[in-house]
Amino acid sequence: MDIGGDHPKLGVQALTVGYGKRAVQQDLSFEVKPGSIFAIMGGSGCGKSTVLKALIGLLRPSAGTICVNGEDYWAGSEQHRADLGRRFGVLFQSGALWSSMSVAENVALPLRMFTPLDNASIDALVRLKLSLVGLPSDGARMPAELSGGMRKRAGLARALSLDPEILFFDEPSAGLDPGSAARLDDLILELRDGFNTTVVLVSHELPSLFTICDDGVFLDAETRTAIAHGSPKAMRDDCKHPVVHAFMNREGSRGSNQTKGDADGSG
Ligand SMILES: Nc1ncnc2c1ncn2[C@@H]1O[C@H](COP(=O)(O)OP(=O)(O)O)[C@@H](O)[C@H]1O
Numbered sequence: 695m696d697i698g699g700d701h702p703k704l705g706v707q708a709l710t711v712g713y714g715k716r717a718v719q720q721d722l723s724f725e726v727k728p729g730s731i732f733a734i735m736g737g738s739g740c741g742k743s744t745v746l747k748a749l750i751g752l753l754r755p756s757a758g759t760i761c762v763n764g765e766d767y768w769a770g771s772e773q774h775r776a777d778l779g780r781r782f783g784v785l786f787q788s789g790a791l792w793s794s795m796s797v798a799e800n801v802a803l804p805l806r807m808f809t810p811l812d813n814a815s816i817d818a819l820v821r822l823k824l825s826l827v828g829l830p831s832d833g834a835r836m837p838a839e840l841s842g843g844m845r846k847r848a849g850l851a852r853a854l855s856l857d858p859e860i861l862f863f864d865e866p867s868a869g870l871d872p873g874s875a876a877r878l879d880d881l882i883l884e885l886r887d888g889f890n891t892t893v894v895l896v897s898h899e900l901p902s903l904f905t906i907c908d909d910g911v912f913l914d915a916e917t918r919t920a921i922a923h924g925s926p927k928a929m930r931d932d933c934k935h936p937v938v939h940a941f942m943n944r945e946g947s948r949g950s951n952q953t954k955g956d957a958d959g960s961g
């Protein structure tokens with residue numbers, strides 16, 4: 695095993711992912727540097743979520759390797775993968791909270807499942823995570839009582855419960871009003887700057903991409919592979935590929951995708 699400190703946090707080599715025999719994306723290679731915010735971009739249906747599923751251990755790649763701190767993530771046993779995966783925090787689009795549990799209970803759940811901590815320690819950690827994301831630290835409310843933005847922050851508090859080295863987001867600001875989306879961006883930046891958390895983010899919200907991402911990859915639906923690498927800003931300004939250029943220079947992206955999410959609850 696390689697324990698040197700100069701590995702990328704996440705190293706993807708010649709990765710192909712798909713369902714059954716159908717490849718959704720193929721021959722992807724990219725590196726996510728420690729403490730960076732990395733974007734997976736591309737049009738709807740190009741395979742961003744599918745790639746993310748392989749990165750977090752939910753979908754076995756058809757080919758290629760994914761290394762976490764230099765260790766081949768899919769080569770070892772399921773147990774080993776689960777151990778590595780415990781260093782990940784994941785926030786899906788919906789926030790995915792258990793609706794029958796209070797916010798505090800949701801945040802406490804991974805701590806109860808995966809740590810030997812006693813109740814008092816868990817309570818203290820839950821309060822800490824909730825205050826970190828700007829929610830009332832008692833966490834007494836039920837998910838249905840929260841607005842869309844608050845629910846997302848509660849999901850983030852839960853994703854942070856085990857102090858992840860890498861945080862994965864799938865369209866974190868989808869469905870949020872522009873103010874809530876901007877606050878979520880600030881929070882992601884604070885996590886990177888305050889805790890050196892590495893962030894991998896699927897997003898098509900241009901304001902977020904330009905504001906917070908250091909690096910990224912652009913996936914193409916047509917050719918089913920990566921057609922650009924680099925920061926979203928560099929892609930916007932320098933990439934000549936017509937698909938990338940059109941995507942990065944389209945008008946008024948934040949807001950184009952809202953109204954839907956805050957309608958999915960009490961938002
Ligand atoms: N569980 C699944 N089984 C089969 N095909 C799927 C599944 N999930 C997604 N797909 C297909 O894979 C392609 C990529 O989907 P997805 O990764 O969700 O794209 P994106 O996140 O970029 O919008 C789409 O054609 C989609 O229909």
Ligand SMILES: [Mg+2]
Nearest residue numbers: 742743744864
């Ligand atoms: Mg998706």
